[in-house]
Amino acid sequence: xxxxxxxxxxxxxxxxxxxxxxxxxxxxxxxxxxxxxxxxxxxxxxxxxxxxxxxxxxxxxxxxxxxxxxxxxxxxxxxxxxxxxxxxxxxxxxxxxxxxxxxxxxxxxxxxxxxxxxxxxxxxxxxxxxxxxxxxxxxxxxxxxxxxxxxxxxxxxxxxxxxxxxxxxxxxxxxxxxxxxxxxxxxxxxxxxxxxxxxxxxxxxxxxxxxxxxxxxxxxxxxxxxxxxxxxxxxxxxxxxxxxxxxxxxxxxxxxxxxxxxxxxxxxxxxxxxxxxxxxxxxxxxxxxxxxxxxxxxxxxxxxxxxxxxxxxxxxxxxxxxxxxxxxxxxxxxxxxxxxxxxxxxxxxxxxxxxxxxxxxxxxx
Numbered sequence: 001x002x003x004x005x006x007x008x009x010x011x012x013x014x015x016x017x018x019x020x021x022x023x024x025x026x027x028x029x030x031x032x033x034x035x036x037x038x039x040x041x042x043x044x045x046x047x048x049x050x051x052x053x054x055x056x057x058x059x060x061x062x063x064x065x066x067x068x069x070x071x072x073x074x075x076x077x078x079x080x081x082x083x084x085x086x087x088x089x090x091x092x093x094x095x096x097x098x099x100x101x102x103x104x105x106x107x108x109x110x111x112x113x114x115x116x117x118x119x120x121x122x123x124x125x126x127x128x129x130x131x132x133x134x135x136x137x138x139x140x141x142x143x144x145x146x147x148x149x150x151x152x153x154x155x156x157x158x159x160x161x162x163x164x165x166x167x168x169x170x171x172x173x174x175x176x177x178x179x180x181x182x183x184x185x186x187x188x189x190x191x192x193x194x195x196x197x198x199x200x201x202x203x204x205x206x207x208x209x210x211x212x213x214x215x216x217x218x219x220x221x222x223x224x225x226x227x228x229x230x231x232x233x234x235x236x237x238x239x240x241x242x243x244x245x246x247x248x249x250x251x252x253x254x255x256x257x258x259x260x261x262x263x264x265x266x267x268x269x270x271x272x273x274x275x276x277x278x279x280x281x282x283x284x285x286x287x288x289x290x291x292x293x294x295x296x297x298x299x300x301x302x303x304x305x306x307x308x309x310x311x312x313x314x315x316x317x318x319x320x321x322x323x324x325x326x327x328x329x330x331x332x333x334x335x336x337x338x339x340x341x342x343x344x345x346x347x348x349x350x351x352x353x354x355x356x357x358x359x360x361x362x363x364x365x
Contacts, residue, residue, distance in 0.1 A: 023117055023118050024115050024116060024117055024118070024123065024128075024130060025115070025116050026113055026114070026115055026116075026128070027113060027114045027115075027116065028111050028112070028113040028114075029104070029106045029111060029112045029113070029114075029337070030111060031108070034105075035105065035106040035107060035108060035337075036103050036104065036105050036106070037103070037104045037106075037112070037114045038101055038102070038103050038104075039101065039102060039104070039114065039116065039120075039121075039122045040096040040097050040098055040100060040101050040102070040120065040121065041096075041097060041100060041102065041121075041122075041297060041298070041299050041323060041328060041352040042094030042095060042096060042097060042119075042121050042299075042323050042349060042350065042351065042352050043094070043095050043096075043097045043238065043323055043324055044092055044093075044094060044095075044238075044239065044301070044320070044321070044322035044323045044324060044350055044351055045092070045093060045094075045095050045236055045237065045238045045239075046090055046091070046092055046236070046237045046238075046239060046306075046320065047090070047091045047092075047093060047136070047234050047235075047236055048088065048089075048090055048234065048235045048236075048237055048248065048270075048308065049088070049089040049090075049091070049138045049139065049232060049233070049234045049235075050085060050087075050088055050232070050233050050234075050235065050249060050257055050268060051085070051086045051087040051088070051089075051139040051230055051231075051232050052083055052084065052085055052086060052230065052231045052232075052233075052251055052256050052257050053083065053084050053085075053086040053228060053229075053230050054081075054082075054083050054144075054228070054229045054230070054231065054256060055080075055081070055082050055083075055084075055226060055227070055228050056079075056080075056081050056144070056226070056227045056228075057076050057079065057080045057081075057224060057225070057226050057227075058076065058079045058147075058224055058225050059075065059076045059077050059078060059079065059224045060075065060076070060149075060220050060221040060222050060223060060224045060225070061168070061171070061172075061221050062168065062171070062172035062175060062221050062222045063075040063076065063077055063222060063223070063224060064168075064172075065169065065172040065173075065176070065222060066222040066223055069172060069173070069175075069176035069179075069222065070176065070179070070219065070222050070223070072222060072223050075222060075223045075224055076223065076224025076225070076226070077224075081253070082253065083251050083252065083253060083256050084251065084310075084311075085251060085268060085310040085311075085315055086139075086230060087139060087315065088268075088308050088310075088315040088316040089136070089137070089138050089139065089316070090306070090308070090316055090318065090320070091136040091138070092320055092321070092322070092350050092351075093119075093349075093350055094119060094121050094323070094348075094349045094350045094351065094352070095119065096119060096120045096121055097323075100328075102297035102328075103294070104125075104294065104295075104296045104297075104333055104336075105293075105294030105333060106294070106333050106336065106337045107334075107337060109337045109338070109339050110336075110337040110338060110339045110342045111337070112125060112126055112333075112336045112337050112342070113125070113126060115127075115128060115130055117349050119349065121347075121349040121352075122347050122349070122352075123346065123347055123349050124344070124345065124346045124347065125296065125336055125343075125344060125345040126336060126342055126343065126344040126345070126360055127344040127345075127346065127360065130346065131346070131355070133349075138232070138234070139230065139232050140232060141229075141230055141231055141232045142228075142229055142230045143229055144227040144228060144229035145227070147220060147225035147226075147227055148213070148216035148217045148219070148220040148225065149217055149220050149221070149225055151213055151217065152213075153210065153213035153214045153216070153217045154217040154220075156214060157175075157178060157214045157217050157218050159174065159178065161174055162174045162175065172221075172222070175218050175221055175222070176218075176222075178214075178218055179215055179218045179219065182211050182214055182215045182218070183215065185211055186208060186211050186212075186215075189204065189207060189208060189211075190208075231256045231257055233249070233257040235248055235249055237270065238324075239272060239304060239306075239320065239322050239324065239325075240324070241274070242272060242273050242274055243270065243271060243272050244271050245267075245269040245270075245271055245309075246269060246270045246271070246272075247260045247267040247268070247269055248260055248268055248269070248270045248308075249267075249268045250262050250263075250264070250265030250266060250267050250268065251265045251266050251268065251310065252264045252265035253265070266310070266311060267310075268308065268309070268310050268315075269308070269309050269310075270306070270307070270308050271306070271307050271308075271309070272304050272305070272306050273304060273305050274302065274303075274304045274325055275302075275303050275304055275305050275319070276302050276303045276325070277302040277325050277326065277327075278299065278300035278301050278302045278325065278326030278327040279300065279327065280300070280327055280329055281300075281329065289329070291328075291329060291330045292330050292331065292332045292333070294333050295329075295330025295331055295332060295333060296330055296331040296332075296333055296336065296345065297328050297329070297330050298328070298329065298330070298331065298345075298347060298352055298353065298354050299323045299326045299327070299328055299329075299351055299352030299353055300326045300327050300328075300329055300353065301321045301322055301323050301325060301326035301351040301352065301353050302321070302322060302324075302325025302326045303319055303320065303321050303322070303325065304319070304320055304322060304325060305317075305318075305319050306318060306319070306320055321350070321351050321353070322351065323350075323351045323352045323353075326351070326352075326353075328352075331345070331357075341359055341360070341361055342359075342360045342361075343357065343358065343359060343360065344356075344357070344358060344359070344360050345357050
């Protein structure tokens with residue numbers, strides 16, 4: 001039964017406790033509220049998290065000599081910058097549909113209670129043993145790490161002779177010689193043939209790490225550098241009718257993730273097709289059952305297939321259950337205030353569907 005805002009406020013004011021102080025609140029059906037509890041069922045929304053990757057490539061000073069001295073065929077020869085979609089994560093959650101409120105009407109007797117979550121959605125009746133929702137796993141932004149040429153080692157490898165030379169070819173030759181010297185020094189340390197060996201393993205590792213950093217800096221002068229960082233943005237989308245290639249965001253070559261209306265970027269598109277709609281249960285005669293008087297409203301959800309694409313590649317594909325594709329039905333409220341054997345109910349706050357229904361006596365320790 002749909003109900004009005006006044007009773008909803010009344011029920012909220014009669015809260016008597018908390019099943020979980022952080023996420024849930026407990027409301028009881030008492031004489032003060034005419035043994036009625038008011039609540040809203042959810043609308044299912046999708047949090048679409050886009051992880052975009054930013055790659056910056058820069059040529060080294062000696063890229064023309066990469067093949068000659070290091071036998072590298074494909075050094076970076078010009079600066080480039082690009083953004084692309086690395087991953088897409090879709091998480092569903094419920095949002096209270098305040099235009100669709102329902103009243104659970106009980107009779108004096110056992111005192112039923114309702115557990116509501118932090119989004120003001122019903123999650124359980126007559127039980128506080130509510131499943132704890134796991135936090136969705138979503139990517140986090142990652143900053144670009146310094147290139148080998150941005151480390152202190154890059155300054156240490158520049159010799160006085162390299163600084164004094166006016167010839168790029170000569171500097172490249174000197175840099176290549178230094179690379180070979182570093183490789184030989186590392187080999188001598190590992191084989192124990194160095195003139196001065198580090199006193200212990202820790203000191204050995206420090207020396208080897210420093211040699212590696214200097215070699216990486218010199219090598220980057222030939223092959224170039226690549227820096228990678230990621231940006232993350234979450235878009236909330238409410239599933240509705242079938243859509244094909246709806247633009248939900250864009251990836252700009254300069255700004256990364258931008259708004260769907262920013263035509264400077266390539267589109268990230270969403271396609272959705274409703275595959276099933278919730279149907280009323282049937283009675284023995286094959287006719288739809290009627291909503292019970294004062295019934296406990298829940299949702300029989302429907303489902304849809306969903307895909308998200310970028311530049312022709314499908315980045316996420318799957319099926320979702322959604323309350324808005326379903327239909328609302330109700331349970332007889334009588335078993336829930338039965339003094340001898342009350343029932344309990346656990347609801348899915350994302351879809352409003354029944355998760356579990358049973359006897360309180362059966363689950364008591």
